[in-house]
Amino acid sequence: MEAGNGKRILVCNVGGEFFAVDDRCTHEDSSLYLGCLKGDRIHCSLHGGEFSVKTGEALAEPAEVALQTYQVSIEDGRIFITL
Numbered sequence: 001m002e003a004g005n006g007k008r009i010l011v012c013n014v015g016g017e018f019f020a021v022d023d024r025c026t027h028e029d030s031s032l033y034l035g036c037l038k039g040d041r042i043h044c045s046l047h048g049g050e051f052s053v054k055t056g057e058a059l060a061e062p063a064e065v066a067l068q069t070y071q072v073s074i075e076d077g078r079i080f081i082t083l
């Protein structure tokens with residue numbers, strides 16, 4: 001999804017719990033939208049870097065820098081993200 005300021009945010013459903021991170025791999029600025037989510041790990045489709053969508057931590061090279069994470073809350077079935 002795109003935030004009002006043009007920033008793209010990736011919202012992930014991990015077993016019914018929602019997490020939000022920048023939709024931008026910290027390795028080479030690629031969207032993570034086309035990546036593969038397994039558990040809480042998002043796999044970048046470009047070079048295979050991996051991140052935790054819970055903490056943003058870079059888990060596999062070539063990614064080394066963590067993703068920005070955002071607080072998620074759900075009210076009346078709507079997802080709110082604090083930027």
Ligand code: FES
Binds near residue numbers: 045063
């Ligand atoms: S752009 Fe994501 S690992 Fe290289």
